[in-house]
Amino acid sequence: MNEDNPDRRFRALFISDVHLGAGGSQADQLLDFLKYHDAETIYLVGDIVDGWALKSSWHWPQSHNDFVQKMLRKARKGATVIYVPGNHDEFLRSYYGTHFGGIEVVENAIHEGADGRRYLVIHGDIFDLVVQNARWLAHLGDKAYDFAIRINRLVNAFRRSFGFPYWSLSQWAKFKVKNAVNYIGAFEQTLAGEARRRGADGVICGHIHHATIRDEHDIRYMNCGDWVESCTALAEHEDGRFEIIAWTDPLRRSSPVVPMSVRAA
Template structure:
């Protein structure tokens, strides 16, 4: 199928929250995306592997293995691959500074854009008070999220039957529920402040599964989204323009949707 689709090459791709090992992971979609998109540098911005899910029960279908092999092949062919672990793959935090299979594992890093602007690349969970101070509650919330994903898929099975487009319960809730909106806003402000502390012009993160590009108070906040529901990646073009690419609708795969785009300048 990839031979029928035109390749799109970027300067940089940022991917987060794939959650390999969790039943909700859309690794097959991401593998399809990577067959059609390439980049000189690929950042894995945390929660690529879901260690929490794997501790509960082992789930590792062929699509998850294929995705790992695809990344390793890209690294062997010359792509620079940088892995910034998150809370679900925190076991990799014991390996900061190591290099395996062509992939560098780092705590966080600075990405320099075409125009020289510097972006702090970090997963973001260390600024989530629930994850840091009430891990039991974070795990409970993770289970509730998995249940919502399963229910959402059932709803969308009926929607497909009637020819209605995909609808995301959790994305709707994030936009409509006051506490969720406040949480996202606080998270964005905290990450922007962390970027300032590092002397950076912006921040690129994941963690909250909500893709966006936002400029506030001279700081650019960019979130990669996730590959559980939204299936989004952040891409940097050769001219410095940043774009969020959504890869959920099979009818649009020949021309991925630019949900949000912004120039680096």
């Protein structure tokens, strides 16, 4: 297949939480995803580069460099590429309004859907009280998450040897641990409230590594997920439908995160 002629083209793609520079980043999966999917506008919705991880130890394999080069190449060929930094790549927040190789760095953006609905595009960490008020705790949690990822890799190595599908420890915890469920719910409500305050019809964000599309109180909340575990991206079709595409397991590629797609209403 010609990478310049992918199988699926979208009006817009939203990618967040790639964490280039961290050992858990699945940049190789994202590169594979981009062989088959393209869009006229690509939003990089924060934590694309993990400055926190790079400060503690340098980890930059070829796949991480290849992703950066691919984004630069897409911008050169005419795609609109917009970078909204998050907390892990906060060093880029000093460069709002500038361009790097055609990639525009902005604090947040308003994406106008095919039907005219307006969506606030923002990473979301500024509404996370742990990140804003207890950075030491956020860094501690980040280390714990990295440890969980390493354990999860060992577990899944055994699962693959016995023919079982991929299983995510952190995703399981997000649905089973009451405090995690409450945190996700509060985060979603806060971001939806911010979109309403700004006069937008919805919000597109990242940060909590939990891909979803949800309508609540006339506000659409959409989270891109991540490329550490879930390997998900949010896509807008030409007719205005939004879809979350999962790219984790080769046997389950393109199988959706429920709900798979929602038409703007």
